[in-house]
Amino acid sequence: MVKIHSVLMGKAVQHAARLRGGSGSALPGLVIEKFDKSFVANALTKFPYGVVFISGTNGKTTTTKMVVELLESQGLKVFTNRTGSNFSRGIAAALLSDMNARGKLKADIAVLEMDEAHAVHLAEKVKPRYCLLLNVMRDQLDRFGEIDHTAQFLHRIAMAPTNSVIVNRDDPRLASRKFIDDLTAKVSGFGVSEKLIHQFPSDDDMRSLSIEKRKALFDQDDTSLESLDGKSAEIKYANKIKKVSLKVNGIYNVLNAVSAIALCREIMGEKLQEEKMLHALSEVTPAFGRGEDIIVNGSPCQLILVKNPSGFRLGLQSFDPKGYAIMIAINDNYADGRDMSWLWDVDFDTLKSGGVSELSGMRAYDMALRLQYDDVPFLHVDTDLRRSLKNFLESANNKPKRIYCTYTAMMSLRHELSKIADVKAVR
Amino acid sequence: MSSTKSPLRILHLYPRDMNIYGDYGNILVLKRRAEWRGYKVEVIDYNPGDNFPKDIDVIVGGGGQDSGQDKVQADLQKISHKLRDLADNGTPMLVICGLYQLFGKYFQTHDKRIIHGIGILDIETIAESERLIGNITIQSQQFGDIVGYENHSGQTFLGKNAKPLGMVIRGVGNNKKDKSEGACSNNVIGSYLHGSLLPKNPHIADWLIEQAATKKYGNFESKNIDDHFTSLAREHAMKRPR
Numbered sequence: 001m002v003k004i005h006s007v008l009m010g011k012a013v014q015h016a017a018r019l020r021g022g023s024g025s026a027l028p029g030l031v032i033e034k035f036d037k038s039f040v041a042n043a044l045t046k047f048p049y050g051v052v053f054i055s056g057t058n059g060k061t062t063t064t065k066m067v068v069e070l071l072e073s074q075g076l077k078v079f080t081n082r083t084g085s086n087f088s089r090g091i092a093a094a095l096l097s098d099m100n101a102r103g104k105l106k107a108d109i110a111v112l113e114m115d116e117a118h119a120v121h122l123a124e125k126v127k128p129r130y131c132l133l134l135n136v137m138r139d140q141l142d143r144f145g146e147i148d149h150t151a152q153f154l155h156r157i158a159m160a161p162t163n164s165v166i167v168n169r170d171d172p173r174l175a176s177r178k179f180i181d182d183l184t185a186k187v188s189g190f191g192v193s194e195k196l197i198h199q200f201p202s203d204d205d206m207r208s209l210s211i212e213k214r215k216a217l218f219d220q221d222d223t224s225l226e227s228l229d230g231k232s233a234e235i236k237y238a239n240k241i242k243k244v245s246l247k248v249n250g251i252y253n254v255l256n257a258v259s260a261i262a263l264c265r266e267i268m269g270e271k272l273q274e275e276k277m278l279h280a281l282s283e284v285t286p287a288f289g290r291g292e293d294i295i296v297n298g299s300p301c302q303l304i305l306v307k308n309p310s311g312f313r314l315g316l317q318s319f320d321p322k323g324y325a326i327m328i329a330i331n332d333n334y335a336d337g338r339d340m341s342w343l344w345d346v347d348f349d350t351l352k353s354g355g356v357s358e359l360s361g362m363r364a365y366d367m368a369l370r371l372q373y374d375d376v377p378f379l380h381v382d383t384d385l386r387r388s389l390k391n392f393l394e395s396a397n398n399k400p401k402r403i404y405c406t407y408t409a410m411m412s413l414r415h416e417l418s419k420i421a422d423v424k425a426v427r
Numbered sequence: 428m429s430s431t432k433s434p435l436r437i438l439h440l441y442p443r444d445m446n447i448y449g450d451y452g453n454i455l456v457l458k459r460r461a462e463w464r465g466y467k468v469e470v471i472d473y474n475p476g477d478n479f480p481k482d483i484d485v486i487v488g489g490g491g492q493d494s495g496q497d498k499v500q501a502d503l504q505k506i507s508h509k510l511r512d513l514a515d516n517g518t519p520m521l522v523i524c525g526l527y528q529l530f531g532k533y534f535q536t537h538d539k540r541i542i543h544g545i546g547i548l549d550i551e552t553i554a555e556s557e558r559l560i561g562n563i564t565i566q567s568q569q570f571g572d573i574v575g576y577e578n579h580s581g582q583t584f585l586g587k588n589a590k591p592l593g594m595v596i597r598g599v600g601n602n603k604k605d606k607s608e609g610a611c612s613n614n615v616i617g618s619y620l621h622g623s624l625l626p627k628n629p630h631i632a633d634w635l636i637e638q639a640a641t642k643k644y645g646n647f648e649s650k651n652i653d654d655h656f657t658s659l660a661r662e663h664a665m666k667r668p669r
Contacts, residue, residue, distance in 0.1 A: 147447070148492050332667055338562060339576045340664070344452030344623045362667065365660035369626050372656055373455050381656075383663065 006036040007103040010096040041125040043095045049076065049109035049267060051126055055119045055157055056134025056168070057150060058311050059256045062248075062287040063134060064113035066260035071109060073280030074268055079107035091122075109267070116153040123160035131161040131185075132263045134256070136173040137310035151179065161185045166262050167218070170197060175214045189218040190262040192225045192255060193236075199251050199317065223262035228254055235261060244282050249291040249302075250318030252311075257281060288424060289410040291319070296393060296421045301401040305410050307336065309345035315404060316350050325396030326351060327358040329385060329409035330367045336406040340366045348374040355379070357396055360388035361409045385412050434467035435639055436480070440488035443474045444498045445525055448578070450489025452623025453521060453632075457485060460629065461636050464650050475502035479509050483518065484639040486510070490524025490579075490621065500542065503529055507545035514547045519614040519638035521631070523624060527609070527617035528552045528581050548610045548617050549586035550601075556580070561669035563598025563620060565608040572596070573608075573628050574664050575620030583619075585610055592618050598669065614638050627661050629654055 010031065044051050054064050068078045081094040091112060099105045114122065123131070136151045151173040158165045162185065169175045169189030180187055192200065194211050215222055226234040231246045233254055248254060264277055286292055293300040304319065306312040332338045340363055348371055355377040359367050364383045371378050379395070382388040392401065405413055417423050439454050458468045471480050475498060491499070514520060522530045531550035534542040558580045565573045573593055582602035585591060591601070592609025600608030600619065609618035616631070618624060625632040629652070640647040 148494055338667065339448070339578065339622065341449030341452065341576060341621045341623055344449030344455070344626065345446075363660075363663065365656055365663050366627075368656040369660045370452075373452075373459050373626065381659075 003036055003039070003042075004101075004103050006039050007096065007099055008101060010039075010092070011099075011101065038125075040092050040095065040122065043099070043103070043105065044110055044126050046105070047079070047107060047109050050129030050163070051110045051112065052263065052267070053112055053114050053119055053123060053128045053131040053157060053161070054134070054263075055114045055116055055131070055154060057116065057137045057308065058314075059134050059252060059259075059290075060113045062253055062290045063132065063256040063259055064111060065287045066257050066281075066284045067111050067132070067263055069284050070260050070264040070277055070280050071111065071267065073276045074264070074271070074273055076108040077106060079105060079110045081112055114157070116150050116157075120153050120156045123157045126160075128161050129163045130166070130263065130267060131157055131164075132166045132259055133158060133168065133174055134259060135168050135171045135310075137308050147173070155179055158183050158185075164188060164266050166190060166259065166266060168259065169214045169218060169222070170200065170211075175217055177217065180217050187218050188221040188223070188262060188266060189215060190223040190255075190259045192258075193227065196225060196228065196251070200255075200314070221262075221266075223258055223265065225255055225258045233257075237261065237265060242278060244278055246282060246284075248284060248286050250286075250315070252314045252318060253286050253291060257284060260284075289405070289414065292424070294414075294417050294421050294423055296401070296417060297397070299398055299400050301393075301403065301417065301421075303410055303413065304402065304404050305407060306404050307407055309342045312342075312346040312404065316346070316348070319402060321351055321354045321402070323400060324354070324402045325357045325392070325399045326354065327360065327388070327392045327401065327403040327405075328356060328367050329359075329361040329388070329403060329405040329413065330363040331361045331406045331409040331412075332363050333408040336408050343367060343370045346370075348376050351376045358382075358388055358392040360385050360392075361406065364388075385409060386416055389413060389416050432467070432644055433482075434469045435461050435484045435636070435643065436482055437468060437470045438480065438483045438486045439470055439472050440486055440522075440526060441474060441491070441495075441499045441502075442472045442489075444495035445489045445491035447492060447495070448490050448524060448576075448621035449623040450487070450523060450621070453487050453489070453523070453625045456623070456625040456629065456632050457487065457635060460632050460652060461640075463652055464636070464648050466636075466640065466648075475499055479506050483513065484643050485635055486513065486518065486520040486522075488520075488522045488526035488530075490526065496525050496529065496542075500529070503545060504543070510545060511547055514613050514615050517614050517638065517642055519635045520547075520616065521624070521635060522615070522617045523621055524579060524619055527619065528583065530615070530617055531583065531610075532586070534581060547615055548612055549588035550583050550610050550617070551586070552581040552583045554580055555582050557603075559599040559603075559619075561598060562664065562667055563600065563608070564596045564665050565593035565598070565600065565620070566596050567593030570628065570630050570634070572661075572665075573620065573624075573631070574622070574661050575618075575624050575627070576622040577619045578621070579619050583610070588612060592616055597665075622664070627657060627664060629657055 068080050081091045164186040167174045170191040223237040226236045289303045289305045304315045359381045368381050461468045528534050529544045530547045531544045532546050534552045537554045560578045563577045589610040591607035595606045637647040
């Protein structure tokens with residue numbers, strides 16, 4: 001049971017933090033976790049459909065948003081930490097916001113985006129009913145040391161669920177005997193067809209098992225992206241192919257949508273209202289900063305979050321640069337990762353013909369150096385994000401714009417853009 | 428004119444298994460800077476089990492995860508005499524992180540297992556529980572200030588036949604005791620610095636190319652390269668928090 005005095009205290013801190021002009025996210029969570037260590041675990045025990053964990057290195061925020069929307073189409077009331085603050089304290093803060101003063105939270109299911117390392121401890125305490133694991137890509141090595149460690153974190157998370165684990169069957173570290181064999185919950189897979197697989201660059205060529213062998217690692221069920229033509233996708237499950245027209249951009253966002261379908265099917269089981277789910281799928285949009293369009297002075301400005309080489313490569317491959325003015329903003333705050341090595345594992349050839357208009361962020365010059373060695377021309381470099389954005393918007397006036405940015409750069413850019421354009425608030 | 432000469436051949440050692448910290452950046456910088464000076468360049472990948480190529484002018488190797496190191500170890504022993512001959516003959520080499528350790532005498536794991544290296548560098552490495560992570564700047568007599576990023580749990584100690592690449596100004600380096608970073612012997616440089624190392628430290632890249640060219644063609648065509656952005660990137664990197 002949630003302790004009432006914890007809730008009251010947390011809400012008071014949240015209120016105070018908002019008055020100070022903060023988003024009300026990190027601080028109250030931090031305070032309540034100090035005050036009542038079992039607050040999150042206690043609050044998460046009461047949902048009739050249980051708790052869902054979504055983890056992996058890339059695509060958590062977008063996927064979580066999609067899963068929430070698909071489940072809402074099924075008539076469920078969903079609790080989620082939709083802010084992208086995926087540490088335990090972010091969940092504490094989200095719980096506080098949604099609870100009434102007596103600690104009651106009206107929802108059928110909790111869908112939680114979880115940071116890989118933090119999920120381990122919470123998973124062992126909370127015992128989620130379902131867990132969706134997206135991928136293990138090279139990300140923030142300076143935080144975890146090695147990518148194999150990240151896979152080990154995800155494995156421990158995968159050990160926790162009571163009902164089922166849904167895994168990206170095209171990820172070499174997840175679709176392996178070592179990862180799957182000792183899991184106790186039911187394991188299903190999602191992925192893409194053989195003909196699409198080359199569109200997903202891998203960090204290594206460990207993808208040595210054929211698609212049939214990979215599928216065989218899992219229980220019978222498989223949800224697969226069969227084809228993608230522009231925004232029209234064919235998704236296959238239960239031996240049927242469904243055609244859906246989508247609003248999301250970019251193949252990796254579409255794969256996130258496929259994983260959301262796999263999870264929604266698993267949760268709803270026989271109660272699944274298929275037409276409603278597919279309709280909701282056709283309406284989902286990417287999460288903030290994951291290809292969202294912000295209209296600035298009448299032309300779209302697209303924000304694409306890049307945080308590791310695979311994500312950056314996917315981003316460059318998914319979005320055609322033709323006709324777009326491009327800006328790249330690289331910060332190296334703790335949340336971005338301090339090590340710049342990853343920029344050298346991304347191939348920038350696709351930007352060669354059109355060039356890049358603006359380079360910014362604390363490590364703008366590292367990015368400039370990287371482009372210089374790939375013979376990609378760039379016009380302007382400025383480490384000051386605000387000035388740089390202004391210059392970019394003015395110089396590329398009528399053209400559609402695209403900004404590739406690291407996490408903290410994206411947060412600053414959204415903040416700046418919100419002064420001159422309608423930017424959807426992050427909940 | 429150098430363009431009529433046979434190309435400079437760069438061997439990338441174990442790109443498949445030992446490549447986690449942007450090691451490709453080192454290869455790319457060597458290739459481009461040699462090309463900008465008018466040399467033709469060939470990059471040859473060498474992975475476990477491949478035939479070891481002939482006529483190699485520069486060797487570059489990177490860091491790997493534990494699983495990657497396990498995969499290359501046996502193969503590295505197999506080609507060790509070839510690498511040693513090349514090192515003795517003055518072939519320039521740059522090995523970072525994992526391969527730096529394996530180019531040494533041994534690596535002692537957390538559970539006190541001894542993994543034998545190939546002994547080209549007179550160094551010994553012992554795994555410790557603490558991971559040494561962060562921006563690092565070192566000072567070298569030969570190359571001036573060198574800037575990079577370190578991320579390793581092995582602590583390396585130099586024997587009398589190895590000289591450090593430089594002394595640490597900020598960061599940790601080889602170990603927590605003596606402020607040294609990296610090791611050099613003949614024309615072989617080993618270091619924990621990535622970031623990647625060569626893009627922001629082109630003087631090391633140019634030195635490697637110079638050794639290779641002089642050895643192969645008898646001379647080196649030095650030509651100034653515009654390093655304006657390199658200087659700015661170095662300056663900013665040195666100011667960032669650890």
